[in-house]
Amino acid sequence: MLAKYSINKTSARINQAIIPKIQEANKIQQPRLRNCISVVNVVKQSESQVKDNQFITIQTKQEKWNELISDDSEFDTQATNMTQIFSSFNLINEQLVLQNMIKQNINGLNHKNQRLDDMLVLVSSQQVSLENIQCTQMRYIGTLTGILD
Secondary structure (H helix, E strand, O other), X not given: OHHHHHHHHHHHHHHHHHHHHHHHHHHHHHHHHHHHHHHHHHHHHHHHHHHHHHHHHHHHHHHHHHHHHHOOOOOHHHHHHXXXXXXXXXXXXXXXXXHHHHHHHHHHXXXXXXXHHHHHXXXXXXXXHHHHXXXXXXXXXXXXXXXXX
16 A cells, blocks of 8 residues: 555656646747747748839839930930830849849748747657656556556
C-alpha cells in the first residue's frame, strides 16, 4: 500500500513539474505563430497596394506628358513619337521595379514560411515529448504495480 502511495505521489510530482513547462512553451509559441501569419497577410496586402500605386503613377506621368504636347499643333507628329517612346520606356521601367519588389516579397514570404514550418515542427516535437513522458510514466507505474503484485 505504501508503494502505491509512493508511485502516485511520484507520478503527481512528475506531472506538476513537466506538464506546466510544456503548457507554458505552447503558450509562448502560439502567439508567435499568429504573429508570423499576420505578417504574411500584411506583406500580401502591401504587395497589392504597391501594384495599385505604380499603375496610378504611370497614368499620372502619361497625363502630364499629354498636357505638355497638346498645346503645340506643329509638333504633333514628333510628340506622338515621343509619347510612344516615353510610354514604352516608362512601362519597362515600372515593370522592372514591380518585378524586383515582387521578388523581394516572395523571398520574404519564403523565409517567413520556413520560420512557420520550423515553429510547427517545434510544437509537434513538444507534443511527442509529452506523449513519451506519459508513456514512460505508465510503464513505470505498470512496472511498480507488477512488482507489488
